[in-house]
Amino acid sequence: MSNSTMASVTQYWPVIGHEWAIEHLDRALRHNRMRHAYLITGPGHIGKTTLARAFAAALVCTGEHAPCGECRACRLIAHSSHPDLTIIDSGEKGSVLKIEQVRDLQQVLSLRPYEARYRVAILRRFHEANPAAANALLKTLEEPTRDVVIILTAESTDALLPTIVSRCQPIQLRPLPLQTVRDALVERYDAPPEQAEMLARLSGGRIGWAIAALQAPEELELRQQAVVLLEQALQGKRRERFKLVEGMPGDKGALLPLLDVWQGYWRDALLLASGSQAPITNYDHAEQLSALAQAIGTAAAHHALDATCRTIVALGKNANARLALEVLMLDYPTP
Known part of the structure; x- marks a missing residue:
């Protein structure tokens, strides 16, 4: 895909950087070659959840360009209130994602989508799942449902079961170029150029940390x-x-x-x-x-x-x- 075509694709996704990942997911959507499970990894605050939510929006979007950000489905995804989207995590960072949460999710995923083509589940920080929760999810991954897409996020694969990793399409996010972070802070968040430069350097390419440091x-x-x-x-x-x-x-x-x-x-x-x-x-x-x-x-x-x-x-x-x-x-x- 040419740079101009990639730019036309990424402009619809509410994600800063990670163009190659967006193009990969968009191509799967356009050619109807969806995998039943994806694993997005990368350092903390690099944009894993943002990409996962944008992907969820693209999966249920009813607009001309997915995700359009304007249709009812996209607006519901933005507010985490779409009936076909489920997001679970351990709660506070550093806590444990438990088997009861996975079992509740499995019950939801056993139902047909309510209004979209897919039911989408985002399991954030899955490296915090306890062994029982991980083994419970493995059963779901081994017996995929056609109209379900599961998106896991984790900082690395080190704490995950190899059998879970092998059953997911991997998407490894890397730190963004510092210029990308700096420009985003200036153009999207009205940061003064000098402050944006400092935060971009201290962020090490982690856009989420730079935004958080600007706002707090x-x-x-x-x-x-x-x-x-x-x-x-x-x-x-x-x-x-x-x-x-x-x-x-x-x-x-x-x-x-x-x-x-x-x-x-x-x-x-x-x-x-x-x-x-x-x-x-x-x-x-x-x-x-x-x-x-x-x-x-x-x-x-x-x-x-x-x-x-x-x-x-x-x-x-x-x-x-x-x-x-x-x-x-x-x-x-x-x-």
């Missing part, structure tokens, strides 16, 4: 606190690190955003240690990151990044938060 400045403060806490931990020995852990929040809902910042910090350290010319996210801590990268090298930075990712997955599987953080501190290098 406390996001920037939380991010700064997380970076400072990590740098303090790296300066301390084991005892000092464990003392920091004692003062950290014990609930996953507060820990996961903090670990997300740490994950970005270690990614920056790995880029610098490996000599990459790619821009770093935490550019306002470039001096500290450069010193860290030089002191520990590529292997240690990679190990720390992997350890942070493992801890995020472990917390998603309901691991003990304090124990997981203490193990993480032991995995972190001492510059």
